[in-house]
Amino acid sequence: MLAPMLGEGGGMAEESERAFKARAELRAEAELIFRAGVSAADPGTGVDRALEADGWSGRFVIAVGKAAPSMMRAALKRVGPVEAALVVTNPENAGDLPGATVMEAAHPVPDAGGLAAGEAVLELLAKAGEGDKVLALVSGGGSALLPAPVEGVSLADKAAVNEALLASGADIHQMNLVRQQLSRLKGGGFLWAAAPAHVRALVLSDVLGDDLSTIASGLTAPPIGSCEEAAETCRNLGIWERLPESARRHLAGQADEQPALPPARNEIIGSNGVSVMAMERAAPGARVVLEPLEGDVEEAARAVIAAGDMGPGITLFGGETTVRLCDEPGTGGRNQQLALKVAELADWPGQWVFLSGGTDGRDGPTDAAGGMVDHGTRARLASAGKSAADYLARNDAYHGLKLSGDLLITGATGTNVADLQVLIRREPGRSGF
Numbered sequence: 069m070l071a072p073m074l075g076e077g078g079g080m081a082e083e084s085e086r087a088f089k090a091r092a093e094l095r096a097e098a099e100l101i102f103r104a105g106v107s108a109a110d111p112g113t114g115v116d117r118a119l120e121a122d123g124w125s126g127r128f129v130i131a132v133g134k135a136a137p138s139m140m141r142a143a144l145k146r147v148g149p150v151e152a153a154l155v156v157t158n159p160e161n162a163g164d165l166p167g168a169t170v171m172e173a174a175h176p177v178p179d180a181g182g183l184a185a186g187e188a189v190l191e192l193l194a195k196a197g198e199g200d201k202v203l204a205l206v207s208g209g210g211s212a213l214l215p216a217p218v219e220g221v222s223l224a225d226k227a228a229v230n231e232a233l234l235a236s237g238a239d240i241h242q243m244n245l246v247r248q249q250l251s252r253l254k255g256g257g258f259l260w261a262a263a264p265a266h267v268r269a270l271v272l273s274d275v276l277g278d279d280l281s282t283i284a285s286g287l288t289a290p291p292i293g294s295c296e297e298a299a300e301t302c303r304n305l306g307i308w309e310r311l312p313e314s315a316r317r318h319l320a321g322q323a324d325e326q327p328a329l330p331p332a333r334n335e336i337i338g339s340n341g342v343s344v345m346a347m348e349r350a351a352p353g354a355r356v357v358l359e360p361l362e363g364d365v366e367e368a369a370r371a372v373i374a375a376g377d378m379g380p381g382i383t384l385f386g387g388e389t390t391v392r393l394c395d396e397p398g399t400g401g402r403n404q405q406l407a408l409k410v411a412e413l414a415d416w417p418g419q420w421v422f423l424s425g426g427t428d429g430r431d432g433p434t435d436a437a438g439g440m441v442d443h444g445t446r447a448r449l450a451s452a453g454k455s456a457a458d459y460l461a462r463n464d465a466y467h468g469l470k471l472s473g474d475l476l477i478t479g480a481t482g483t484n485v486a487d488l489q490v491l492i493r494r495e496p497g498r499s500g501f
Contacts, residue, residue: 101350105347106488108342109343128195131155131207132213137170174213183216193258196262202266208284254287255290256291278339383491397464407424422441
C-alpha cells in the first residue's frame with residue numbers, strides 16, 4: 069500500500085511501502101499506550117474494589133457523569149436491589165441498565181434533559197431521611213449534565229454562562245467556581261439536599277490534583293469560593309458584561325450564611341495520575357513528564373516540543389488544556405487543537421508521532437477523542453493546498469486532522485480522567501525511515 073507524500077522538490081511523491089508500514093506501526097504503538105491509560109481508569113473496577121473492601125447498604129444510589137452507567141452497573145452487582153437507582157449521563161454512554169433509571173443530558177453545554185435530571189436528583193434526595201444512606205457515584209462531566217440552576221436563573225441563562233466560560237479559556241477551577249454559585253446541587257448542594265441522610269461518594273477524578281471541590285463541580289464537597297469571588301473571576305476573564313442579567317444579579321448579591329456543610333465520605337477510585345502510571349507500565353523506559361499539561365494549548369504545545377527536543381524515545385503526559393476561541397470558531401476540541409499545533413511546530417529528524425486524547429473518547433462537540441499527528445502530517449495537508457496554521461487560526465482542528473487522516477476515533481469509553489498524551493520519537497534511519 070502506498071500513501072501520497074510531498075517530494076523534496078514540492079511535487080507529489082509516493083511514500084514507500086516500507087516507510088508507510090513503519091509509520092503505521094509507530095501510530096499503533098502510541099494508541100496502544102494511550103488505551104492502557106484509559107483501561108486503568110475503568111470505573112466499574114474502581115467501584116467494585118471500593119465496595120468489596122468496605123461494603124455498603126442503603127436505600128438510594130445516584131450516579132452522575134460520563135462514567136455513570138459503568139459505575140452504577142458495578143455498584144448494583146455489589147449492593148443488590150435498592151429502593152431507587154438513578155443514572156445521569158451523556159447520550160453516547162446511555163443505554164438500558166436493569167435495576168436503574170437512566171436519564172440523558174447534554175455535555176458540555178447543559179440542556180433540558182440535564183434540567184430534568186437535576187430535578188429528579190433533588191426529588192430523590194428529598195426522600196432521604198434520618199438514618200438513611202445515599203451512595204453517590206461521581207465522574208467527570210457531572211457539572212454540565214446536572215445544571216439545577218438557582219432560583220431566578222433559567223436553563224438558557226446557565227447555558228449562556230457556560231458557553232462564555234468555555235470561550236474565555238477559563239480553567240476548570242474558574243469554571244467550577246462560577247458554576248457552583250449558580251447551582252442548587254454543586255458546591256456541596258447535593259449534601260444539603262440529602263441531609264440528614266449520610267452520603268458516601270465514590271469519585272472518578274477528571275481533575276488534575278484530584279480536588280474534590282472541582283470534580284463535577286463538587287457535588288459532595290465544600291464550595292470553592294463565594295458569589296463575590298465568582299463575580300470577580302468573570303470580570304477578570306472579561307466576560308462579566310456578556311453574562312445574562314439574572315446570573316450577574318445573583319452573583320452580585322450577598323449570599324446568606326449557611327451552617328457547616330453536612331459531612332460526607334468521599335473516596336477517589338481513579339484519576340489522571342493513575343492512568344499516566346499505567347501508560348508508563350505499558351511503555352517500559354518511557355520518560356514521564358510530572359508537570360501536567362494544562363493552561364493554554366499554545367503553551368502546552370511548546371512544552372511537548374521541549375520534551376521531544378530531549379531526544380528519541382517515548383514521553384508520556386497527562387493533563388487538561390484550554391483553548392481561546394476566535395470570534396467564529398470552527399469545529400474541534402482541546403486535544404485536536406494541541407495535536408495540530410504540535411504538528412505545526414515539530415521539526416525533529418526521523419519518524420515521530422504525537423497523540424493527544426480525551427479519556428472519555430470525546431473531544432469537544434465532535435466524534436473524535438483527539439488527534440494523532442506524525443512527521444508526515446504537514447506534508448499531507450500541503451498536498452491538499454492547506455496548512456496547520458489555516459485550521460488553528462479558525463479553531464477548526466477537526467477538519468484539518470480529518471483532511472490529514474489524523475483524527476483519533478475511539479468511541480465512548482465509559483470513563484473520564486481528563487486527557488492523556490503520548491510522544492514517540494525514533495532515530496533517523498530506524499524502522500525504515
